[in-house]
Amino acid sequence: METAMDPNASTPAPRVVGFLCDWAVNSEGLINADGTMLGFPNVTLVLVPCSGFVKTGWLDLALKSGAAGVFVCGCPMGDCLNREGNWIMEERIDQLRKRLQRQKVDPERIGLVAYGMHDRDGFVAGVRAFVDKVAGITPAPAGGKR
Amino acid sequence: MTKRLWLRLQSATLKADVFINRLLYQDFNPLYYTGGLANLFLTVLVITGILIFLYYEPSLEGAYASVQFLTEGVPYGVIFRGLHRYAADGFMIAIFVHLFRNWFTDRYREARDSQWISGMVLLVFSGFAGLTGYLLVWDERSLLLVSMTVQALRSIPLGGNWLATMFLGGPGINGTTLPRVLALHIAPAMTLYALLWWHYVRLRAPRVWPPAVWVLFCLGALFFVSAVLPATSGAAAQPGSAPQSFEVAWFYLWPYALMKWLAPAWALALIGVIIAYGLYIPYSIRETPAERGLRGLGQATVVEENCTGCELCYYDCPYNAIYMVPSHEPGKSKAAANRKLLAVVVEPRCVECGICIGACPFEALELPRLLDKDVQEMIRAGAQAPAPAAS
Numbered sequence: 001m002e003t004a005m006d007p008n009a010s011t012p013a014p015r016v017v018g019f020l021c022d023w024a025v026n027s028e029g030l031i032n033a034d035g036t037m038l039g040f041p042n043v044t045l046v047l048v049p050c051s052g053f054v055k056t057g058w059l060d061l062a063l064k065s066g067a068a069g070v071f072v073c074g075c076p077m078g079d080c081l082n083r084e085g086n087w088i089m090e091e092r093i094d095q096l097r098k099r100l101q102r103q104k105v106d107p108e109r110i111g112l113v114a115y116g117m118h119d120r121d122g123f124v125a126g127v128r129a130f131v132d133k134v135a136g137i138t139p140a141p142a143g144g145k146r
Numbered sequence: 147m148t149k150r151l152w153l154r155l156q157s158a159t160l161k162a163d164v165f166i167n168r169l170l171y172q173d174f175n176p177l178y179y180t181g182g183l184a185n186l187f188l189t190v191l192v193i194t195g196i197l198i199f200l201y202y203e204p205s206l207e208g209a210y211a212s213v214q215f216l217t218e219g220v221p222y223g224v225i226f227r228g229l230h231r232y233a234a235d236g237f238m239i240a241i242f243v244h245l246f247r248n249w250f251t252d253r254y255r256e257a258r259d260s261q262w263i264s265g266m267v268l269l270v271f272s273g274f275a276g277l278t279g280y281l282l283v284w285d286e287r288s289l290l291l292v293s294m295t296v297q298a299l300r301s302i303p304l305g306g307n308w309l310a311t312m313f314l315g316g317p318g319i320n321g322t323t324l325p326r327v328l329a330l331h332i333a334p335a336m337t338l339y340a341l342l343w344w345h346y347v348r349l350r351a352p353r354v355w356p357p358a359v360w361v362l363f364c365l366g367a368l369f370f371v372s373a374v375l376p377a378t379s380g381a382a383a384q385p386g387s388a389p390q391s392f393e394v395a396w397f398y399l400w401p402y403a404l405m406k407w408l409a410p411a412w413a414l415a416l417i418g419v420i421i422a423y424g425l426y427i428p429y430s431i432r433e434t435p436a437e438r439g440l441r442g443l444g445q446a447t448v449v450e451e452n453c454t455g456c457e458l459c460y461y462d463c464p465y466n467a468i469y470m471v472p473s474h475e476p477g478k479s480k481a482a483a484n485r486k487l488l489a490v491v492v493e494p495r496c497v498e499c500g501i502c503i504g505a506c507p508f509e510a511l512e513l514p515r516l517l518d519k520d521v522q523e524m525i526r527a528g529a530q531a532p533a534p535a536a537s
Contacts, residue, residue, distance in 0.1 A: 017528040022440040044528025049440045053500030065529035078178045079163050082499040084464040118157040
């Protein structure tokens, strides 16, 4: 089974919240009953009808609630079923990152990935890369004290 | 079984997109501009068509000679004729790639039925305009095609003879036939633009034109093919001595090829069935709410008391499903107190994608079956869950 955790590490794996577009990666069997991602007990996936559905406020909320990172997964750019969803999301995330930077929060805690319904392996690898990146960011997440 | 096949087709289509994205920068992926490419070819067809029209003489005696004069006597005439001929092929190729790509990637049903239906009508009109183009050259093939058309029309049980007479302008081929065919070539082509309006009316930002690099490439390819393989006519039409076979231009003349195997009436019936099925496709899949899952969360609803009239949802909705109307009373929230406008969802246009919800910072829009507070709950649960210790 896939795992995001480093067997040599003793620190807990960072909590990550991910928004997954229903039209992007096929989520069948990818999400456990408790909402976590198969093989990634530290990653909670929220299924959404389109990546453009995600409010930047929700990304902010995830960080404020204690998540170390939050990502949105849409369809490959250009392939959005709704034509514009992932482009719009990209713009919104750009703006949110600038805002976070002003608040002294590392904008790398916000991720945007894009994988088609056929590319589950790519998605799993992308999530692992994001979790690893977030784990390397210091200081630790604001945990609601921001 | 069928569902699995569709998923495979969808997956394969998306894989092709991603593969081309690896070869080219995604902004230049031609699969993202199939409709725009069809528009490019249509524009070439219209411009070259006008030039050809200036030389064309729609009479039995003069038609063939006028096309020959354009080809041989007019400087670069052969290129213009070739551009018209090959752009028509490019037009059909682009249309079919557009059609299959949107079909296989599920962009044809529910709120998108209007684009599909208008697309089918566009396809029929394009095919018809292309087909009549082959009659205008007035060579042996044209003559045979006209006689086959008449035969097919006469095979229609009710009103067939009347249709054939209307098509020819009399009981047989006469001086008014070619002007009628010319009208049947130009009128459907002009109608395409009205139909394109219908095709685009629900789209906020339709991509109607391909990137410059593809415009240049397609124009270059058209000029190259027109020069290397000049479009030519067959022998002049001689009434009474029509040949029994002809070279089939498959994009437009396949209905005539059908008549080799089927009686004209059956060929017409088959074409009718294909068109009818094409129009039925968007309504062929009926899903239960459970099957629709996240694709059926209910149409976006405006929470009027929170709407500030900021227009963000209006600009982001890809389907032109949100209109801003004058607001006659203030909203209840502080931000909405001085609003001048109010968002209204045009329900038949809403595909339930939720992009407007993502656009709204004022919690003034909701998808009824996935509310803001429910998403927030999921986020908090995910973010606050005790982090599993690394093993």
